Amino acid sequence: MLVISLFVSFIVVLPVIFLLYIKWKHKYWARKRVPFVKPTSFWGNTESPFKQTLGLQHIVKEAYLELKHRRVPHGGIYLFTKPAYMPIDTELIKSIIQDSEYFRSYGFSHNGKKDLPNTNLFAMNGDPWKNARAKLTSIFVRNRMKQLFDSVLECGGPLIHNIDSRVKKGRSLDVKEVMLSYAIDVIGSCALGLESNSSVDSGVKFKKYGDQLTNTNSSLNSFYSFIKLVAPSVGKLIYTRKAPMELEASLINIIKKILNDRKMKGISRNDFIQSFIELEQEARNNEQQKLTMDEVAAQAYVFFVDGFEAPTAAITFLLHELAHNIVIQDTLREEIRAYMKAYNDKLTYDGIMEMKYLDQVINETLRKYPPIPYFNRVCIKPYKVPNTDITINEGTHVLISSVGIQHDPEYYPDPEKFEPTRFSDEEKQTRPAVSFLPFGEGSGMCIGQQFSLLEIKTCISLLINNYRFSPSCSDSYNLEFEPTSLVLSSKKPIQLNAMKISEHITRMALKLTESERTEILVRQYSDRQRTFDDVRVLFDTVYPDR
Numbered sequence: 001m002l003v004i005s006l007f008v009s010f011i012v013v014l015p016v017i018f019l020l021y022i023k024w025k026h027k028y029w030a031r032k033r034v035p036f037v038k039p040t041s042f043w044g045n046t047e048s049p050f051k052q053t054l055g056l057q058h059i060v061k062e063a064y065l066e067l068k069h070r071r072v073p074h075g076g077i078y079l080f081t082k083p084a085y086m087p088i089d090t091e092l093i094k095s096i097i098q099d100s101e102y103f104r105s106y107g108f109s110h111n112g113k114k115d116l117p118n119t120n121l122f123a124m125n126g127d128p129w130k131n132a133r134a135k136l137t138s139i140f141v142r143n144r145m146k147q148l149f150d151s152v153l154e155c156g157g158p159l160i161h162n163i164d165s166r167v168k169k170g171r172s173l174d175v176k177e178v179m180l181s182y183a184i185d186v187i188g189s190c191a192l193g194l195e196s197n198s199s200v201d202s203g204v205k206f207k208k209y210g211d212q213l214t215n216t217n218s219s220l221n222s223f224y225s226f227i228k229l230v231a232p233s234v235g236k237l238i239y240t241r242k243a244p245m246e247l248e249a250s251l252i253n254i255i256k257k258i259l260n261d262r263k264m265k266g267i268s269r270n271d272f273i274q275s276f277i278e279l280e281q282e283a284r285n286n287e288q289q290k291l292t293m294d295e296v297a298a299q300a301y302v303f304f305v306d307g308f309e310a311p312t313a314a315i316t317f318l319l320h321e322l323a324h325n326i327v328i329q330d331t332l333r334e335e336i337r338a339y340m341k342a343y344n345d346k347l348t349y350d351g352i353m354e355m356k357y358l359d360q361v362i363n364e365t366l367r368k369y370p371p372i373p374y375f376n377r378v379c380i381k382p383y384k385v386p387n388t389d390i391t392i393n394e395g396t397h398v399l400i401s402s403v404g405i406q407h408d409p410e411y412y413p414d415p416e417k418f419e420p421t422r423f424s425d426e427e428k429q430t431r432p433a434v435s436f437l438p439f440g441e442g443s444g445m446c447i448g449q450q451f452s453l454l455e456i457k458t459c460i461s462l463l464i465n466n467y468r469f470s471p472s473c474s475d476s477y478n479l480e481f482e483p484t485s486l487v488l489s490s491k492k493p494i495q496l497n498a499m500k501i502s503e504h505i506t507r508m509a510l511k512l513t514e515s516e517r518t519e520i521l522v523r524q525y526s527d528r529q530r531t532f533d534d535v536r537v538l539f540d541t542v543y544p545d546r
């Protein structure tokens, strides 16, 4: 009897103690007298990892906007029971980003013994991270972007072919799907030195690796990432992979094979693998600690697996906006064509780098839809918040809400409006530098920034020069985002219509009579079911001087 009553009281008391403990944990910021966003449930400010409807990007955005609205310089939120600090004041954001003495990049905890591919920048901490970062940064400097331009441009061939074949069949484009193929080709070509659209390793299509990788971005992985974020010590025990074991092993083997082949045959190519080889040789000559084959393979692997999702997201959202903003699309096309004309009717590296409006359109896309909506730092020694008597403790997690800052009406009035001129030289000067952080900032800043910009600029110039994009009937302007995806992604596929612009038709149309133009229009219209926007696009093509 006694045992039963002890057991019953244990069953009743234990959950109560647990709930009281959670409540106490959720008072952390109140005890520190730091303003905070009220936890909404047992899970703190986050949602249950078993049932996510909004996603962390939404929570981090709303937390920033709420704290900003309350005019406080900083605040706290709870990732389950883990307190996270969020700077709001731009000076404070700047010091946290710059003060590497107090804050360092937050590497996801990883299972050091088992996770070979996780021994990469995202996963490393401390000195190993610093060393690897210095080596890898030099790769991006070495591979001057100009040298990579031809490889990136080459990948445009299969992209145009892919879109053309869909357009011919009268199908709208699932933009993310199409852009993913392109981005996988680009990173495969530039990171691993594979020819675009190529077959490698016993006839297995390389692109399939990428397709499989995106399909493995499962909710289980998202659950694991949640655990690694809220409880790093438990996270260390979890072995997460971006890819199934066989796929990971195949990729690592391919990378090692490429490295060996190159070294043995003395092949040289303009890509990251080449830089890895040079770096290794240089280290050997200087008797420094060289990168091991496993380290090289791990870094090349991470460039590949992490190097295509964010650029795909950026290009997809950009095309979505251009399809809904025809005037912006036309202005951009004019600029692209003007620069092509100035460079012998060619798309050149210098040309795309000089295009100012293109730059503005890309920045506005990265502002409205930051592919990585927030980034992290961790406090490594007690930090007294300037002008307050508050100290951030060692180990505290710091969240920089790029998505919140980039939707702050103080810096970007009417933030949901897509307005590229916000990024004109004059407008930029009216805002603090940290009001735009799509690639992060400071010592942990994105290593692939220049490469991504090259890729996005080349792709958009090619596409806008060749097609007019308009929304399909199923595409709505306001997007909802996938809650479990770490990279910003639309919940519903973005479906656009693309119409090939033939310079030839346009030129011809100028010489046609009114009735001949109308005849072309009617003929093309009756081809297949078209939406009103399709007709408008067609009309603009046939009547360019309208």
Ligand code: HEM
Pocket: 105, 121, 122, 133, 302, 303, 304, 306, 307, 308, 310, 311, 314, 370, 371, 372, 374, 375, 376, 437, 438, 439, 440, 441, 442, 443, 444, 445, 446, 447, 448, 449, 451, 452
């Ligand atoms: C539009 C495309 C991209 C966006 C918006 C983006 C954004 C970011 C952000 C916000 C961070 C965290 C920065 C910080 O903590 O301050 C980051 C880190 C990183 N990114 Fe990117 N990224 C993009 C493309 C790429 C590509 C193509 C690569 C590789 C080829 C890459 C490799 C990395 C690496 C290795 C890190 C970790 C750096 C470190 O911890 O030292 N990124 N990225």
